Amino acid sequence: MKKKVTLLVMLVGIGLATAFWGRMVGAQPAPRRVEVVSKRFAFDPGELTLKKGQPVVLVLKSTDVAHGLRFRELNLDVKVDKGGTAEVPFTPTKTGDFVGHCSVFCGSGHGAMTLTLHVVE
Amino acid sequence: MRSLSLLIISILAIGLAGCKATPPAKFETKSVVFAKHHIFVGNRKQKNPLPDTVQTRADGKEAFTHYCVACHGMDGQNTGVPFVDHLSPPVPSLASPDVQQYTDGQLKWVLDNGIWPSGMPGSKGTLSDDELWSIVVFLRHLPPAGSQGTPDMYNH
Numbered sequence: 001m002k003k004k005v006t007l008l009v010m011l012v013g014i015g016l017a018t019a020f021w022g023r024m025v026g027a028q029p030a031p032r033r034v035e036v037v038s039k040r041f042a043f044d045p046g047e048l049t050l051k052k053g054q055p056v057v058l059v060l061k062s063t064d065v066a067h068g069l070r071f072r073e074l075n076l077d078v079k080v081d082k083g084g085t086a087e088v089p090f091t092p093t094k095t096g097d098f099v100g101h102c103s104v105f106c107g108s109g110h111g112a113m114t115l116t117l118h119v120v121e
Numbered sequence: 122m123r124s125l126s127l128l129i130i131s132i133l134a135i136g137l138a139g140c141k142a143t144p145p146a147k148f149e150t151k152s153v154v155f156a157k158h159h160i161f162v163g164n165r166k167q168k169n170p171l172p173d174t175v176q177t178r179a180d181g182k183e184a185f186t187h188y189c190v191a192c193h194g195m196d197g198q199n200t201g202v203p204f205v206d207h208l209s210p211p212v213p214s215l216a217s218p219d220v221q222q223y224t225d226g227q228l229k230w231v232l233d234n235g236i237w238p239s240g241m242p243g244s245k246g247t248l249s250d251d252e253l254w255s256i257v258v259f260l261r262h263l264p265p266a267g268s269q270g271t272p273d274m275y276n277h
Contacts (some may be wrong), residue, residue: 072251102251105187111248 004017031055031089036068036078038102039061041109046050049118069115092119153210154219157236167226171254173261181259182251188244190272197263201271205229210239216263228257265267 032080034056037044050056060069060080074093080086102113128197145153171177184215186195194200197215205212213220235243244253 048160070251101251105184105248108247111244111250111252114249 005045022023029061031057033059035059036057036069036115037061037063037077038069038113039063040065040107041113043069043100043102043113043115045116047116047118049120050092052092052119052121053094055089057082057087058090059087061085065106066104067106067113069100071098071100073098074117076100077103092117097121103114124195130205150210154171158222162166162223162227162230162236164226164230165224167224169225169228169229169254169257171251171258177255177258178262180229180252181255181257184248184256185259188248189256191274192240195264195269195272196266197260200267204276208240212240215260216266220260225261228260229253232256245269 009071010111015091032054034050035047036048036058038060040063058069058076060067060078062082062084065082066080068077070077074090076088078086078088096119098117098119100115100117102110106113141145177216185193185197189197192202192205192212193197193215194202199212199214202212220228231241231250233243233245235241248256
């Protein structure tokens with residue numbers, strides 16, 4: 001009887017420890033949300049600084065027509081419908097200055113609609 | 122005084138006669154093509170910074186669809202463009218040797234600056250450098266003439 005109780009206590013202990021450890025490991029802070037507002041023919045802010053390896057959620061909002069934000073070198077492209085909001089998780093993997101462009105044709109100034117991203121250590 | 126008026130009218134008449142929208146003569150075409158390739162269109166040596174991949178061609182096709190199809194058709198060969206026979210100089214097929222013989226850098230220059238006095242406008246600022254270079258890639262791999270149908274804007 002004593003053996004059975006000891007075994008039961010051990011099993012419960014192992015179960016609790018496993019559950020607690022899992023929570024400890026999985027408990028990471030939610031990624032920072034970085035908002036960018038797009039409207040003809042500019043992004044606001046026009047420059048962003050992010051840390052290499054630090055995950056963020058890029059939130060792209062439109063206050064007029066459909067827009068997009070694309071960094072070819074970083075393999076990042078997010079598109080947003082007119083007046084809408086789009087989100088994409090993003091973790092910069094290399095440092096440097098990168099220029100993103102609007103990736104949805106939005107009119108005569110579309111080609112000059114850029115956002116500069118600085119990725120630092 | 123009368124002879125001065127006649128002279129001015131004559132000069133104006135000659136000038137206006139040059140504005141007729143008739144097809145250019147063979148010699149005129151050859152001279153202009155030579156001048157464009159060797160004198161006016163710059164940027165001969167610049168290389169395309171984008172790789173020639175399926176993705177880049179698709180990007181180029183998309184950018185082309187936004188801005189170029191009104192005059193050049195979906196296939197770059199004027200298919201379905203209703204006014205193509207009424208312009209002088211005519212809208213060239215982008216698959217023609219005259220166009221394909223430009224270097225990548227020259228094609229980008231034409232896209233940036235246009236060709237005066239033809240109807241070809243410059244696109245700098247309207248499309249990004251990235252999009253313009255991807256269009257250059259697309260131009261090197263145009264689909265067969267007629268295979269893409271008529272631009273949507275002419276279907277209504």
